[in-house]
Amino acid sequence: MTSPTVLLPHSTKGHRSMTYSEPIISRMRVESFRGFRDAREFDLSAASVVVTGPNGTGKTSFFDALQWGLLGSLERLETLRARRNTEHVVNQYRLGRKASVEIDLMLPSGQVTIRRTGDQGGSTLELRTSGQDPIFGVEAEGALRGLLLPESEVTLESALATSGLMQQDVMRRVLEAKPADRYRQLSTVLGLGALEDFEDAAKSVAKLASDREKSARAERERLAGALAQARVRWEAARAKLAARPQVAAISAEVAATLAAVPVGIHFVGTGLTFDNPDAVRATAAAFAETIDAVDAALGLSRKAVELSIDLANEPSEEQLTALRAEADRAEATRGAAETTCEVVQGQLNAARQAAADVAQLAALAVPLLSDDCPVCGQSIDREHVERELRERAEATGAILELEQTLVRVTGELSDAAGAAEAAREIRDSAERRAGQWRQAREAERVADAAVSALAEDVRVVRFDQYTLESFVVAAGPALEYFRRARRALIDLLDTFDRQSDQGVINRADAEVKSLKVALKSAEAVLVAESARSQKLQTLSEQTLEARVEVTEARLRSMQPLVANIFQRLDPHPAFKTVEFELATYYRRGTTSPLVIDQVENVSADPLLIFSTSQANIVALSYFIAMSLSSGERGLPFLLLDDPVQSMDDVNVLGFADLCRHLRLRRQLIVSTHERRFASLLERKLAPRDGDSRTKMIRFTGWDRSGPTVEESTVDAQLLDDPIRLVRVAG
Numbered sequence: 001m002t003s004p005t006v007l008l009p010h011s012t013k014g015h016r017s018m019t020y021s022e023p024i025i026s027r028m029r030v031e032s033f034r035g036f037r038d039a040r041e042f043d044l045s046a047a048s049v050v051v052t053g054p055n056g057t058g059k060t061s062f063f064d065a066l067q068w069g070l071l072g073s074l075e076r077l078e079t080l081r082a083r084r085n086t087e088h089v090v091n092q093y094r095l096g097r098k099a100s101v102e103i104d105l106m107l108p109s110g111q112v113t114i115r116r117t118g119d120q121g122g123s124t125l126e127l128r129t130s131g132q133d134p135i136f137g138v139e140a141e142g143a144l145r146g147l148l149l150p151e152s153e154v155t156l157e158s159a160l161a162t163s164g165l166m167q168q169d170v171m172r173r174v175l176e177a178k179p180a181d182r183y184r185q186l187s188t189v190l191g192l193g194a195l196e197d198f199e200d201a202a203k204s205v206a207k208l209a210s211d212r213e214k215s216a217r218a219e220r221e222r223l224a225g226a227l228a229q230a231r232v233r234w235e236a237a238r239a240k241l242a243a244r245p246q247v248a249a250i251s252a253e254v255a256a257t258l259a260a261v262p263v264g265i266h267f268v269g270t271g272l273t274f275d276n277p278d279a280v281r282a283t284a285a286a287f288a289e290t291i292d293a294v295d296a297a298l299g300l301s302r303k304a305v306e307l308s309i310d311l312a313n314e315p316s317e318e319q320l321t322a323l324r325a326e327a328d329r330a331e332a333t334r335g336a337a338e339t340t341c342e343v344v345q346g347q348l349n350a351a352r353q354a355a356a357d358v359a360q361l362a363a364l365a366v367p368l369l370s371d372d373c374p375v376c377g378q379s380i381d382r383e384h385v386e387r388e389l390r391e392r393a394e395a396t397g398a399i400l401e402l403e404q405t406l407v408r409v410t411g412e413l414s415d416a417a418g419a420a421e422a423a424r425e426i427r428d429s430a431e432r433r434a435g436q437w438r439q440a441r442e443a444e445r446v447a448d449a450a451v452s453a454l455a456e457d458v459r460v461v462r463f464d465q466y467t468l469e470s471f472v473v474a475a476g477p478a479l480e481y482f483r484r485a486r487r488a489l490i491d492l493l494d495t496f497d498r499q500s501d502q503g504v505i506n507r508a509d510a511e512v513k514s515l516k517v518a519l520k521s522a523e524a525v526l527v528a529e530s531a532r533s534q535k536l537q538t539l540s541e542q543t544l545e546a547r548v549e550v551t552e553a554r555l556r557s558m559q560p561l562v563a564n565i566f567q568r569l570d571p572h573p574a575f576k577t578v579e580f581e582l583a584t585y586y587r588r589g590t591t592s593p594l595v596i597d598q599v600e601n602v603s604a605d606p607l608l609i610f611s612t613s614q615a616n617i618v619a620l621s622y623f624i625a626m627s628l629s630s631g632e633r634g635l636p637f638l639l640l641d642d643p644v645q646s647m648d649d650v651n652v653l654g655f656a657d658l659c660r661h662l663r664l665r666r667q668l669i670v671s672t673h674e675r676r677f678a679s680l681l682e683r684k685l686a687p688r689d690g691d692s693r694t695k696m697i698r699f700t701g702w703d704r705s706g707p708t709v710e711e712s713t714v715d716a717q718l719l720d721d722p723i724r725l726v727r728v729a730g
Contacts (some may be wrong), residue, residue, distance in 0.1 A: 023047060023693070024636045024667045026111075027104040028065060032094035035061035036706040043711060045106070048663040048685045048691035051671035052678035053699025058707030059671045060167070062699075063641040066167055066669075069101035069116050070144070071157055076167060090119045093704055099123075107147055114144060146566040152633035163627035164635040166620065166643060199543045206540040208649040209533040217527040220522040227515040234508035250495045254280075257488040262481050264474035266462045277493060284489035286460045291482045293457050297450040298475040301468055309438070314437040315430040323427040330420040337413040344409050349403040355399060444468065555580055562625040569654045571617040571647075572610065574599070578618050593618060613647050624658075628665055638666040644677055650676055656684045687716035 023045045029041040035058040042062070047634040051059055068074055068089065077088050090099045102115040115126045127140040135143060145156040152159065213214075260268050315323075451471045454463060461482075463474060559579050566578045594603045595610065595618065606618045620643050627638050644652050652674075659681060663670050672678050678696075685694045694714040701708040 026106045029102040030065045031100045032091045033099040034064050037091045037093045038705045046695040047383050049669040050681045051697045055673050057699035059699055065101045068101045087120045144457045158637050162631055165639040166623045167641040173393040200548050200675055202540040202543040206536040209536045213529040213533040216348045216526040220526050221521040223522050229516055230511045237504040237508055250492050254488045254492050258485050262477035264464050265478050280489055287482055287486040290458045300447040300450050301472050304447040307440040307443050312433050315434055323430050327427040330423040334416040334420040337416040341409045341413045351399045401436050474601045485496045558629040562621055565624050566621040567653050568658050569617045571614040571651055638668050640670040642671050656680045660684050682714055
């Protein structure tokens, strides 16, 4: 069974109303960019341009120049750089200079020239139009997007990546993208940016409402907690008031506590009354001061006792003087011995040097001897004579005597050094003992002074004795008594303070009533915010669902075109149809590619079951369909860098036939490294009337100056175009 015939869409608007699409990119000049060292200009003023040549001759740099000139970036190379400062824009033989790409665009409003200069660190765009001053930078980037995409809100980068320029190494980016990213990309390219903006706005408002609901809930919880605490304080104040003891009973208990003094101290409390809170407060403060003073004196006393424990005999000043003098004499003796040792060592060194000089002189004289002795006629052994002379020179009596002297004075130096060290240790030990005694006496003096001061500083008690020994014994029990007395006085003050508990109850009651009112208001706000948040969340979800429905409807309208292109290329014997499945997952729209066997009603992910060539054809079908379905909202040109890589011959024939129809809607610039495919395109894309042109750009080689290029115009073939009907297999 076959489905109805499907025609490729054809536009009748504006500059695309001719039989062939008018050329938009009419000229490009490249210098110091990628594979181009020297300046090179290309004439691209044709409805279709075929770029051919072997791999490595500059075709990819040609398409890189188009992309960089329009966008100022080469995204496919970013992940390939080992370091961020690696230069990937400027030609390697022109490092230190700026790359330059200049493009002429023939638009309905007239000719526009753009020129981009820069390197890996950034670039600057210049845009010139006839009769106007040039503009630069961000302003030029915005103006270029407006000129190429006047009826679309999509960015130039997104439009170029999804429907303008397909390069071989990023051909399957659309298929390999995450489903949610692919969905947003598809929605934007289909002209649904306004709906996407509304969805984002609805999500933003829903999130803001949710945040306000959370804040209202937190405020309600805070007030509820504060109310609970206020009720606890109110109940505690009532219980405290109900259990209030009599002041007279507590006063009697305080008097008994103050009278129970330990041995060694007396309470000075004549005329003290406990019915006056100020007097009780003053007495409690006096006990607090007493605790601090006694505690400090006790600490000093304990330190003095600790320092006096295990002290050795204290040396007298006369003994210290004698030990210091003895250490000085021993040090002087060591110094003198060291000086004597140095003198003897110097003498020995001089004697050895003199003997060495004599031996050297004798050795120099030996070669002057004849072979035989002139007296006895015997043969002379020169080495033996030289050795004997050296040994006798070095073994002189003076040297031997000096060596013995050096041994003796070295021993004397060692003895003197040992004696000096021993004298220093004895002296230092005596001085340390003397210092420990001084420290102990000073600590005892300070402790005595602190204990004696207690007689004047402490007003509420009196110690029987103010000596250091008696104080150390009595201080511990005294401190326990002072603390016990102070706690009793504070309890008495609390009893006086409870007389005002009714005021505390009244304040707590007012606080509870105020918090109840605030909590009721907060609960009302929470209810309102919760309702508003729920409504906005529902709106956000409905907006997403509506967007999915609209996108699906637009995608269904584009589906015949995708299927048409896919069937023309016919990459698989069973899976003849390709489409995109839309769904909502975790409140996000998703899109997944599917290939379908309509005979067996089987569908699958092309990345999982197709070969590289077949998956590339799916991506190519999607890319071309996106370009054509965007209509006036899309880019007016289609740039395809070696799209038939890994394709079978049948697929190549189908694609060549498809290119004949693409040039009717877009200026087509396509490249291939296959010579046979280039010849096929030359025949297929030959002009069919005198008003259009087809250009052939052949990259024949490459050297350090850049590519070697030949350009030619294809002769017109004035024949009727065959009927362009495609039947979609069903």
